[in-house]
Amino acid sequence: MLTAGATDGAILIAGGGHARLDRAVPRYLAAAAPGSSSVSISLREVRHGQTDPASYAAPSDEGPFDYVWFTPRGSDEDPCASFHHPKQ
Numbered sequence: 001m002l003t004a005g006a007t008d009g010a011i012l013i014a015g016g017g018h019a020r021l022d023r024a025v026p027r028y029l030a031a032a033a034p035g036s037s038s039v040s041i042s043l044r045e046v047r048h049g050q051t052d053p054a055s056y057a058a059p060s061d062e063g064p065f066d067y068v069w070f071t072p073r074g075s076d077e078d079p080c081a082s083f084h085h086p087k088q
Helices: 026-032
Strands: 041-045 069-072
Touching: none
Parallel strands: 041 069
Antiparallel strands: none
C-alpha cells in the first residue's frame, strides 16, 4: 500500500480485524511512513434489538476504527435450506 498509494492513494478492502487502528494495517502503515494518513472504516451489520450506536462501542467489539458504517441485517435463515437433495 505504501508503494502503490504513494502517488494516487490506495484502498485496502479487508476484514475488520485487519482494519483496526490499534494493532493492524493502519498502525503498521503509520509506523512505516510517519506523517502519512489513513482512514479505517468498519462495516457493521446491525444486531437484533440493538438500535443505539453506543451499544456497539463495548470493548468486546472488533476494535477501534475512524468510522463505523452500519448496514442492514441480513437474514439469519440458512440460504441452502430451500434446496432439496434429489432422492436416490
